[in-house]
Amino acid sequence: MSIPFNRPAVTGKETQYMNQALENRKFSGDGEFTKKCHAWFEVNLPCKKALLTTSCTHALEIAAILADIQEGDEVIMPSYTFVSTANAFVLRGAKIVFVDIRPDTMNINEQLIEQAITEKTKVIVPVHYAGVACEMDSIMEIARKYNLLVIEDAAQGVMSMYHDRALGTIGHIGCYSFHETKNYHCGEGGAIILNDERFIERAEIIREKGTDRSRLFRGQVDKYTWIDIGSSYLPSELNASFLYAQLEMATEINNNRLRSWNVYYENLMPLAERRLMEIPVIPERCRHNAHMFYIKLQNSKQRADMIEMLRENEIMSIFHYIPLHGTRAGINFSRFDGEDCYTTKESERLLRLPIYYEMNKDDIQKVTDVISLFFTEERKV
Ligand SMILES: Cc1ncc(COP(=O)(O)O)c(C=O)c1O
Incomplete structure (x- = not known):
């Protein structure tokens, strides 16, 4: 990749x-x-x-x-x-x-x-x-x-x-x-x-x-x-x-990652405003460390299509945790209190994008260009 x-x-x-x-x-x-x-x-x-x-x-x-x-x-x-x-x-x-x-x-x-x-x-x-x-x-x-x-x-x-x-x-x-x-x-x-x-x-x-x-x-x-x-x-x-x-x-790494995170945020904001996808929410009381930049798509099918399109463009994106309560060990060792309104649904549509120390700004631009193109092409279908 x-x-x-x-x-x-x-x-x-x-x-x-x-x-x-x-x-x-x-x-x-x-x-x-x-x-x-x-x-x-x-x-x-x-x-x-x-x-x-x-x-x-x-x-x-x-x-x-x-x-x-x-x-x-x-x-x-x-x-x-x-x-x-x-x-x-x-x-x-x-x-x-x-x-x-x-x-x-x-x-x-x-x-x-x-x-x-x-x-x-x-x-x-x-x-x-x-x-x-x-x-x-x-x-x-x-x-x-x-x-x-x-x-x-x-x-x-x-x-x-x-x-x-x-x-x-x-x-x-x-x-x-x-x-x-x-x-x-x-x-x-x-x-x-x-x-x-x-x-x-x-x-x-x-x-x-x-x-x-x-x-x-x-x-x-x-x-x-x-x-x-x-x-x-x-x-x-x-x-x-x-x-x-x-x-x-640590401060240098943190600031460098935050700069990358902010480029993602600004580049993808127009797509979020058009409600084509969601970008992370940072509550006012939180100062985050740019550990991750994720997007949320409509469902797991659209996420799989996005992963594929990014892969075709030599960009590696990865989804994240499979909720523990439905796993073999989870069934043995746990119970889910109340209703699973969001755990499964949100986890199935979350996709993590590349982010690391000293990530090239052009590479971030490339990732967000491919994501924008995904929605343009999707609308043509
Ligand atoms: C939320 C959370 N807890 C614990 C761990 C385990 O960390 P380690 O690999 O250092 O054992 C991870 C690893 O990614 C994690 O994401």
Whole structure:
């Protein structure tokens, strides 16, 4: 494809920092670069404590352990999400309760959460789709009223804001992804953001195979032992050094992506105004990170035709999540509360367009020209 869907960012300093990690002769986790990444989040988000993990999937798994999920506990989330959002809790024995999304942002409909709460509910998981914030004020209010935990799946939301707060820092816990499909990455990686002091010490232990090795490194104990359940959730210094180069350039990457996103938005606005298709809605209280530019077509047939026409023009476009509630695992591990008014319908007509750091403006123009042509040709048929 001459215009790929994604081209993972490389900013220039990755090799320098990876070489520095080699010179340090420290390859396993929690060395100089991991600490630098932690400090970057703690200062820039800001947050109480950030810990790098091997993926967002693993950050979610740590969060599910911290939430002390027991067999039969219920966790509320949207069905329009990545499998890991649900899997992390199912691994601990939870039943997933899906509620419908809002058609404007594709995020969980905060007005449907309260009616899905039962005496078994323990956690609400807002997923900030495309880096656009869920309605966090309402969600935090519901959580307070029913004494629930909020674990933000902010896999796509690094550097996005809700009012003046960074996504991932509003709930009790936040989870980030640094997979190469994300704005800032290290191939595979993630972070858990701990906004509630209660969880910090236990999170360190779970992340270090259930041991207090972190306390040994800080000189707080003279040997480390098995304290709790846990696994190997910390990434190597090579990953951390790569990631740190990207974090240092986070504002530049963010602004560059936003410029591309805005070109898409302006070029496609006339088609949206003619109601031929829909473009993303960014609520006023949200400052997004241009993680994704999607369009919504009439239905899955029109979407398939659009994918085909873009492909013929060497442009890669991809649809997104298949809602979890209808999948084989979803049927076993979940229930859908209320009616699926939008989850399936909206997911079937959403199409993601290419967007990445340093995307050529002419390439964006080419994508939007093909989309415009699609509608001209369609009208001729
Ligand atoms: C909403 C959401 N949550 C979790 C994940 C998992 O992230 P990772 O690949 O870092 O495990 C993804 C991955 O794309 C995602 O989109």
